[in-house]
Amino acid sequence: MERSPRKIDAVRNTCRIIDVLRERGNAGITEISEELDFSKSAVHGHLATLQDEGLVVKEDHSYSLSLRFLDIAEQVKNGIADHEIVKDEVNNLAEETGEVVHFATEEDGRVVYLSKASGDDAVETASKIGKRMPMHSTSLGKAILAELPQARREEIIERYGLPEQTEKTITDAERLHEELAETSERGYSIDDEENILGVRCIGMAVSVPEADVLGALSISGPSRRMTDERMETELSEQIAQAANVIEVNSRYS
CATH class of the missing domain: 3.30.450.40 (GAF domain)
Known part of the structure; x- marks a missing residue:
């Protein structure tokens, strides 16, 4: 019987954060944390990584998806x-x-x-x-x-x-x-x-x-x-x- 591939929870959580930004347009760490019931430190870590990869941009204390998604x-x-x-x-x-x-x-x-x-x-x-x-x-x-x-x-x-x-x-x-x-x-x-x-x-x-x-x-x-x-x-x-x-x-x- 074929075994199901192992799922990576961290990747799934990153996708959920991206979905929140897509729906809201922009959001801060606290908003995302409350909506997804993630810790603020976890949200910050995901966002910092996405920002480093050029997938989100930060303005003041708010994050939004970058135009890299357009490309x-x-x-x-x-x-x-x-x-x-x-x-x-x-x-x-x-x-x-x-x-x-x-x-x-x-x-x-x-x-x-x-x-x-x-x-x-x-x-x-x-x-x-x-x-x-x-x-x-x-x-x-x-x-x-x-x-x-x-x-x-x-x-x-x-x-x-x-x-x-x-x-x-x-x-x-x-x-x-x-x-x-x-x-x-x-x-x-x-x-x-x-x-x-x-x-x-x-x-x-x-x-x-x-x-x-x-x-x-x-x-x-x-x-x-x-x-x-x-x-x-x-x-x-x-x-x-x-x-x-x-x-x-x-x-x-």
Whole structure:
């Protein structure tokens, strides 16, 4: 039987301190100590080490995350696809459609937003860069799931289940598999108010031959504008063109 690797509590505690700084923006030793129930000396030691590594900055008696995280994030995003190309295509698609456009990838069985742009008619949602979302209830997630091997799909469903996000969310595994088969046949996925009531989305996977799926693009808007006809005759063509540009550039980058 495979043994679980040994976990390092000190590293876990450092991550919790980073999370506090991420959520608060900045905080002092006493605030962090009280929130996490760590001793002040332990918090100070972690922060001093993070500061020495350039991961936090100190101003007076307050600490905040440094811009080094921005450099790390850019490297991670460019490891998936050329982020400048992705950003350009997301912006162009938002301008063309007037709606909200996202690019996301799958990590650890979740959809993670990497890029977002809003057109002139966009209805804003709570999505933001770095946010993790369920795969089964989003057009992004369903587009990616439709490209994954069956075993990987089952693994994700087994781990996270199919929790209800709205009354329209698909919560039955058999029905989800049927939906993914329809997605593959159609060439694009649909979120039919399954994640947010009143909002429909079209999604399309972005992939290159002999490689894992890079991610997916989506266009989101109010259900009255995001009709089946518009998706089929207009939006599917626009999103396919954007996906192709990213795929071609990723193939030769």
